[in-house]
Amino acid sequence: MMPQSSAPEAGRISLLWSYARPHLPALILSLVLALVTSASQLASPLATRSVLDALAGGGSLLNPVLILLVLLVVGGAVGWWQWVMLGSLAERIVYEARQGMLTRFMRARVFPLLRRPAGELVTRVTSDSVLLREAASTSVVGIINGTALLIGTLVMMAVLDLVLVLATVAAVAVVAAVTIVLMPEIGRAQRRSQAALGSLGAELEGNLRAIKTVKAAGSEQRQLDRLTGHARSSRDESVRAVRREAMVWTVAGGGIQAAIIVILGVGAWRVSEGEMTVSTLVAFLLYAFVLLEPVSTLSENLTAFQSGLAAAGRIRELEQLEQEPPSETARTGPGDAGDAVASGDAVASVGSVASVGSVGSGGLPVDRAGAVMELRSVTAGYDPAGEPAVRDLDLRIPARGHLALVGPSGAGKTTVFSLLLGFLNPQSGQLTLQGVPYAEVGLPEVRRRLAYVEQETPVVPGTIRDNLTFLNADATDEQILDVLDQIRLRETVLALPDGLDTPLSDSSVSGGQRQRIALARALLADPEVLLLDEATAQVDGLTENAIHDAVRRHAAHATVVTIAHRLSTVIDADEIVVMEAGRIAARGTHQELLAVSELYRSLVQALRINTETELETAEPEPDVERVGGL
Numbered sequence: 001m002m003p004q005s006s007a008p009e010a011g012r013i014s015l016l017w018s019y020a021r022p023h024l025p026a027l028i029l030s031l032v033l034a035l036v037t038s039a040s041q042l043a044s045p046l047a048t049r050s051v052l053d054a055l056a057g058g059g060s061l062l063n064p065v066l067i068l069l070v071l072l073v074v075g076g077a078v079g080w081w082q083w084v085m086l087g088s089l090a091e092r093i094v095y096e097a098r099q100g101m102l103t104r105f106m107r108a109r110v111f112p113l114l115r116r117p118a119g120e121l122v123t124r125v126t127s128d129s130v131l132l133r134e135a136a137s138t139s140v141v142g143i144i145n146g147t148a149l150l151i152g153t154l155v156m157m158a159v160l161d162l163v164l165v166l167a168t169v170a171a172v173a174v175v176a177a178v179t180i181v182l183m184p185e186i187g188r189a190q191r192r193s194q195a196a197l198g199s200l201g202a203e204l205e206g207n208l209r210a211i212k213t214v215k216a217a218g219s220e221q222r223q224l225d226r227l228t229g230h231a232r233s234s235r236d237e238s239v240r241a242v243r244r245e246a247m248v249w250t251v252a253g254g255g256i257q258a259a260i261i262v263i264l265g266v267g268a269w270r271v272s273e274g275e276m277t278v279s280t281l282v283a284f285l286l287y288a289f290v291l292l293e294p295v296s297t298l299s300e301n302l303t304a305f306q307s308g309l310a311a312a313g314r315i316r317e318l319e320q321l322e323q324e325p326p327s328e329t330a331r332t333g334p335g336d337a338g339d340a341v342a343s344g345d346a347v348a349s350v351g352s353v354a355s356v357g358s359v360g361s362g363g364l365p366v367d368r369a370g371a372v373m374e375l376r377s378v379t380a381g382y383d384p385a386g387e388p389a390v391r392d393l394d395l396r397i398p399a400r401g402h403l404a405l406v407g408p409s410g411a412g413k414t415t416v417f418s419l420l421l422g423f424l425n426p427q428s429g430q431l432t433l434q435g436v437p438y439a440e441v442g443l444p445e446v447r448r449r450l451a452y453v454e455q456e457t458p459v460v461p462g463t464i465r466d467n468l469t470f471l472n473a474d475a476t477d478e479q480i481l482d483v484l485d486q487i488r489l490r491e492t493v494l495a496l497p498d499g500l501d502t503p504l505s506d507s508s509v510s511g512g513q514r515q516r517i518a519l520a521r522a523l524l525a526d527p528e529v530l531l532l533d534e535a536t537a538q539v540d541g542l543t544e545n546a547i548h549d550a551v552r553r554h555a556a557h558a559t560v561v562t563i564a565h566r567l568s569t570v571i572d573a574d575e576i577v578v579m580e581a582g583r584i585a586a587r588g589t590h591q592e593l594l595a596v597s598e599l600y601r602s603l604v605q606a607l608r609i610n611t612e613t614e615l616e617t618a619e620p621e622p623d624v625e626r627v628g629g630l
């Protein structure tokens with residue numbers, strides 16, 4: 001992580017520098033090439049004077065013309081080389097910036113990442129990185145080269161005529177003063193414009209996601225007004241920046257033009273007084289024209305640098321995104337507690353039902369009474385300063401069977417899943433995998449044992465096959481079709497034009513199908529522990545049956561933990577844990593809990609009302625029994 005700096009400007013510059021530093025040799029070469037081009041530009045007026053002097057004195061024109069030609073060719077060739085080199089370098093820098101950001105997103109802790117609007121993160125990767133590119137490459141070279149060319153031109157002018165150079169220096173000083181005054185405001189306006197663009201990205205993403213709700217509520221115009229509000233403030237700030245840029249450019253151009261007129265007037269007078277030759281005046285004027293270039297280069301690149309700094313500031317914020325610990329440091333060495341876990345690797349690896357079944361009976365340590373995972377006195381929350389979401393939780397996830405979590409909304413059921421998956425760290429207490437603390441085992445190892453079916457069950461970008469083989473890249477078509485059979489999707493998928501290779505998007509499948517695909521993905525990995533957050537809605541009878549059967553089948557040789565929203569799921573569970581306000585209120589089987597827990601009775605009553613017909617539909621269909629495991 002980048003060192004924190006109290007001065008934001010210093011932080012932004014250090015970030016820019018961190019992107020430019022690996023390319024220092026290329027940057028220096030670019031600069032040298034730029035200086036060579038500038039030198040050839042600086043030499044041209046002198047060569048022109050030689051041509052004029054040769055004309056006036058009747059000398060040979062060959063050498064001065066040859067020199068002019070060489071300068072032209074060398075200047076052009078070197079300029080081209082520098083352009084290509086700097087352009088490629090700029091693209092490498094933008095690529096690295098994007099790669100860095102993407103890596104940070106993928107390795108970030110889940111909840112800090114989810115707190116940031118997705119659209120804004122997208123804007124940073126796509127738009128801010130482009131602004132950063134200019135600042136970290138082109139504008140740095142442009143500013144140095146522009147300064148060198150400016151100084152070189154003034155020196156050459158001073159060599160030619162000291163009096164005339166004073167007028168030029170005065171013009172340059174005015175331009176510099178105006179630039180210095182206006183530049184910070186240009187930077188501020190650009191920063192505000194980019195921030196508005198980020199907000200636009202964030203809100204647009206949210207609106208597109210909720211487009212059905214927006215349309216159903218008839219609030220398109222209201223949302224449109226909000227969105228265009230962001231676009232408008234981005235435009236207004238950019239216009240503010242453009243006005244100031246235009247001012248810098250006008251003063252710069254006007255200043256040099258004025259200097260040229262003064263040079264012409266004073267120069268003509270000095271020529272008439274015999275204090276200066278015509279050829280020197282011409283050469284001096286040519287330098288004055290050359291001067292236009294560094295002045296415009298400098299103002300252009302200084303504004304680009306300001307935009308880049310603004311972008312760097314926003315990209316820098318991502319540096320603070322909390323990261324998950326790297327897997328290497330989390331692992332334990334051979335011979336210690338990690339061995340117990342390592343031996344379970346075979347369990348985690350994707351294989352056949354038979355192999356998992358055999359390990360399930362013998363591979364898991366018997367002295368842990370079949371607990372594969374455990375929460376020991378865990379207190380955890382999303383905001384360290386706020387109320388914990390779960391308190392003092394003791395929960396054993398058995399090595400085999402079906403554990404159901406039930407409880408009112410906000411009781412902490414999903415939080416238990418987040419803890420098991422390592423999305424959330426306990427504030428106190430400990431989580432263990434086969435008796436070994438998570439911190440020692442490492443998150444990748446923990447997650448290898450788990451498959452998680454989210455309630456929202458988002459599909460991942462790609463085809464149906466990509467989605468199904470997400471956890472098990474080696475799955476054969478036969479295994480895939482077997483699993484599709486189990487979840488009653490085989491015929492539907494095979495009827496699609498491209499079958500398993502049909503691209504899948506959130507909108508192309510129903511909610512129920514999406515959950516079944518997510519379940520199939522998990523089943524295909526044959527995990528030690530299947531975490532299933534049952535959908536509260538969108539579930540038809542077919543899906544209900546499919547899930548019910550899959551859970552039963554999986555629980556026979558491994559573990560299923562469900563956040564249960566179906567009566568059939570609850571009744572089927574080997575153990576039911578009733579949660580309330582972040583604590584375990586009761587636990588037991590369905591019959592036991594019915595006898596002892598008032599809360600459970602009321603929950604069951606609610607489930608019964610919600611799903612009156614479920615018990616009947618949840619009965620396995622005859623053909624299901626024929627379907628084998630993977």
Ligand SMILES: Nc1ncnc2c1ncn2[C@@H]1O[C@H](COP(=O)(O)OP(=O)(O)OP(=O)(O)O)[C@@H](O)[C@H]1O
Nearest residue numbers: 111382383389407408409410411412413414415416
């Ligand atoms: N991402 C989050 N940020 C902050 N607080 C959260 C977050 N997720 C959950 N909470 C809070 O933690 C508590 C437990 O929530 P949790 O989602 O675990 O409950 P739940 O039992 O799964 O509820 P539901 O059945 O409605 O999904 C609630 O008070 C909730 O407001």
